[in-house]
Amino acid sequence: MNGSVASGGYSEEIISLTRRPSGLGFNIVGGTDQQYIANDNSIYVSWIKKDGAAYLDGRLQEGDKILAINGKDLKDLRHKDAVELFRNAGYYVSLKIQRRLQPQNGPVGHGRDGESGGLPLAAILVPGLALAATAIWILLRYRQRM
Incomplete structure (x- = not known):
């Protein structure tokens, strides 16, 4: 799994990057x-520079939470202090990141611990039936006026 661990709707991964002349390639x-994010002091990836170190590696994504750099916890740091850590991190940089797991497309099945593998049927049927009922009502109203 390439150094990743998944639990509670999130996965954690260690990503090693080699700094390029232009830097690590992300903001x-x-x-x-x-x-x-309100009430969250964490550091997040906001942008990945095309052809930068992170882009070429391919694992880091916009929106990833960076938990640590070179083993140094980023919890409760001011923004400028986090930026300094990145600037002074050296040539080889290890990032511990956390990513929210995305729901998978495909057939509904049973995941681990009895979790559903997709949307509940009601989440699809109820809006669909409401839309169909509205369309029928509009059609009937239109036909009455003719």
Whole structure:
């Protein structure tokens, strides 16, 4: 699984990058003084530069939460302090990231621990039936006026 661990709707992964002359090739947002998500002091990847180190590696994604760099925890840092850690991280950089798992497309099945593998049937049928009923009502109203 390439150093990744999944639990609770999130996966964690260690990503090793080699700094290029232009840097690591991504921007970050967040921190205690510039929360990206309300009530969350974490550091997130906001943008990945095309042809940068992160882009060429292919594993880091926009929206990933960066938990640590070279083993240094990024929890409760000001934005500028996190930026300094990245700038001074050296040539070989190890990132511990957390990513929200995306629901998989495909047949509905049973996942681990009895979790559903897809959307509940009602989540699809109820809006579909409401839309169909509205369309029929509009059609009947239109025919009455003719």
